[in-house]
Amino acid sequence: MAIDLGSAAIDGLRAAVSVPACVYALAGVGLNLQFGYAGLQNFGHIASGLVGAYGAAISVNEGLPLWAGVIVGISAGILLGFVLGLPTLRLRADYLAIVTISTAEILRVVINSARLQDVTGGPIGIDRVADDFYAINPLPVGRYGVGGFSFNQNTLWTMIIGWTLVALACVLVWRLVRSPWGRMLKAIREDEDAARSLGKNVFGAKLASLVIGSALGSMAGIIFILDGGFAKPEFFVSQVTFNWYLVVILGGLGTILGPPVGAVVYWFVIAVFNSLLTQIVGNDGWGPIDPTDTGAIRFVVVGLAIIALLAFRPQGILGNRAEAGLDDR
């Protein structure tokens, strides 16, 4: 059996610029502001994607235009940031981790509930969300690109808008962290008590970074459902949060361009790996590995990558070790 490296490379390149990569980058910029700059452990970041996506999808389903749905979705993301932050940020740091992952799970189970099928679509989800978005697509119908590396007009349109948002989000974070407020954020991450004793509003700064990160997460959720045009509960499982952690740590915690770089590298590696694995395992399996195991193997690799990165290169691709701030927290 010949291994086709070329097609694996094309799969990788394609995934590296795809909508999911751009969604990971955007959510990663938000997570980086929370975890990388402010040191907040939000283990339920996927919840912001969920409220963004479902805020938009439910609004469209109830007859609102998509632009209004987008506003509803992002507002839901901002609200989620406040709801998570207000009760927990005054408590010990690990409580935020437990409350956020619990909230994410609560939201996923609730939208999945058959009882709410009329509103959320239950396990089926909501479709035909993005018709307005495709209607304003200036690209003529067709496929763009070369060979396997090509996209239809709607996916390309989603990618253009998505990556533009990623760029804007990076500029926003760059402006924020270069400001006095950004320096205070890092001071809080390094030594919260010292920052407080200098009269800084530690609680306010943490809350703001949580809310901004959550808003960016909700935008990521909306971009994700624009591509396929439908929202489903199974998109928003907790594992995705930890893929985002890997992306942010891989790119470099506390760096402006870390999340997009991490997302591009993550999706390139995952897609190449997946392509090769599928070729090797084929339809008959390879040793003890069945064709159905490839998804699980990918997650074993993700887990190993998280451990290895934190142990051997906690600053990721772009960061420097001191700035990653991981050694003493």
Added chain:
Amino acid sequence: MRRHPRELALTVMLMAVLTVGGASAAASQVQPPDAGPAVTATLTVDGQPIEGVRISVRRDGKDVGEVRSDADGLVVIPVGEAGQVEVTLDVDTLPTGVTVAKDARTSLEPFVQETGRAPVVFRLVRGNEADVSPSTFTRLAGLTFSGLRFGLVIAVAAVGLSLLFGTTRLTNFAHGEMLTFGAIATWYLNDPGGIGLPLVLAAIVGVVVSGGFGAALELGCFRPLRRRGMGMMSIMVVSIGLGFVLRYTYNIVFGANPKQFAQYAAQAPTVSLGPVDLRPKDLIVIAVALVVLVAVGLFLQRSRLGTAIRAVSDNADLAASSGIDVQRVTLTVWILAGALAGLGGILLGATETVSWNMGQRALLVMFAAVVVGGLGTTFGAMVGGILVGLVSDLSTFWLDPDLKIVVALGSLIIVLMFRPQGIFGVRERTG
């Protein structure tokens, strides 16, 4: 939404990447391998498949197809091409005693993707509830009992989580996988096609192996990382990565389908205790959990090693300067935590089933238990476990069973808002 099939296939693949794990494993049971747009449904009542129910599909008022559910309650209706369809359940074909749940619909309108299958859910219940269902009192008593059983099992597993937090300040996100380890190890020891130990013996060996597993995690992963000077926040993220590695390794090795122990799998409820009929194994599970909890409590209060563990929990530096070997105490706690989590997994596996992701599902309930009781307090974890088990099981009296976890986690959040230190914790604030 017109899309190129290949484009869509890739999008679906990427989405599968995003969705992973539990959801796709569940879906794969419903979906046979042949592709093509179709509507699928699995008709069950209380986990029992319902055969012979007619489901019909119409599009724009024209019949597309109809199928009767097979012996597994499974229905797959190919619809030819993508688009909105109307799926109707023929109420007249339901077996006697089964009806559609109150407020649930008998007709749904899913949108079928070009390459996908649209699962639809009809909520069915045992009909004429008033005639056949037990009285309110009996139902509440039954739920109280099952909640107590579940809570005790969670308490056994969560004590280790709390001890680990107390001694090392680590919130261990791999604790669920330690629970699964005990259940899976015992399943292999018990498997008649393999080693074939009787379940009780397999469970004892399983607990010992789980303790060794805890030691291996400390010596092979966490101690070296602490030596490297890694901060506790990073170690917490490492524990998540470790959880990923273990959980999906179980998925590959043990398989995606839940399995049962070889003995006592299907036991009739033969013990009458007031209004509830119990399976003998339920009583054994409760007795084992109670004895172990009391033993752990006595060990911590009375023994020298237990006192040392509590000393390290209170203040590690002070304990070290009083001559306590903190590294050794930490290793002991990992062994204890591994053994207790493993035992919790075995007990959970005996009452329900053994599956690769059972620990992931139990993890958040364990968190709820330790936070409700007070993070780092042993007795808090015990009481918290029992409380969370009771509250979440009793909630199914009013709510759907799948919302049980919402109640458990909701109680966690409410406790954090009003009494963040938990029931037994000491007040501690930052900011």
